[in-house]
């Protein structure tokens with residue numbers, strides 16, 4: 001896999017140049033040598049006629065750089081009119097468009113069926129700690145088929161074998177090769193291409209090589225929270241918003257960032273691991289809570305308090321015993337004061353987490369996903385609790401549930417794969 005696809009650390013046209021010069025003090029993963037699939041594969045192998053895998057990224061940067069040079073201004077200064085025009089184009093949110101692969105080799109041209117508007121069908125793998133789900137999407141990015149298998153936890157070999165079988169299922173179901181992206185927990189380090197994840201048996205594995213071995217070519221990989229933000233910013237609950245955070249309340253808590261319709265550039269691929277930021281001391285003091293141990297081995301992480309397991313623990317701590325969140329919500333709706341107190345405490349703690357996002361990222365819209373987000377009254381409780389936690393005078397982000405539900409993350413990965421397989425408006 002191309003390290004620039006892996007981990008989705010924001011290696012998008014022009015953004016990488018900006019970050020190299022402005023934000024990271026010149027340290028930025030260098031553009032790696034292109035990696036090609038085997039002869040006749042999709043994308044076309046080296047030496048084939050037509051665009052090469054990931055050329056759309058490199059080409060975009062090259063073109064913008066040329067425009068900047070032509071204008072006589074430096075990249076840091078933003079360049080002249082032609083450069084600014086290109087900048088506006090790159091900042092345009094992706095809306096999809098008819099793509100023409102006429103210059104691709106015949107076999108690649110046949111890969112990816114087309115819908116009535118010319119978009120390719122595409123697919124994604126949603127990889128979590130319990131299941132690997134393959135989803136096929138039509139040209140309008142609507143899920144049409146899915147196939148779920150348990151996630152092998154015993155070894156990396158078993159894990160990648162299962163991934164290969166799911167890729168084969170997608171190709172067989174589609175009747176051809178097609179763009180396939182992966183949304184998974186954890187990250188792929190931009191510099192090394194090595195996976196780092198707590199819930200899968202693949203930490204330290206070279207993703208590009210392992211995926212190529214089972215799928216025949218590299219597959220773009222996104223962190224699942226980044227994929228959620230990316231999906232919802234393109235045809236979802238945050239469509240058209242300039243700054244979007246996707247926030248997953250599942251077994252843990254994690255956030256992804258999407259700016260101008262594209263995943264935001266990051267340095268090491270870990271942002272925004274909100275769940276492993278510390279819960280503010282003022283919040284713990286307010287509710288008389290101690291420093292609870294987090295799964296990462298540290299104490300007092302946000303993830304220890306507000307995702308599904310955190311809420312269950314909170315209910316037990318407040319005297320309700322083991323109770324599942326849906327039952328807790330039902331009891332609160334039925335007038336149970338104790339259940340209502342637990343949910344009020346949870347909402348207040350969650351609002352503290354949202355306030356951290358607001359003060360550090362300042363999103364226009366926060367799209368909420370994950371299993372706990374399906375709890376009745378989830379958004380309403382957060383909206384009610386948030387104002388009291390915001391610093392006076394600061395803007396309040398809009399909270400929305402993910403429009404594409406539990407398929408949103410894998411939809412984002414599929415969209416990324418489709419975009420990588422086609423020339424994009426901002427690069428051509």
Ligand SMILES: [Zn+2]
Nearest residue numbers: 276294296301
């Ligand atoms: Zn932690």
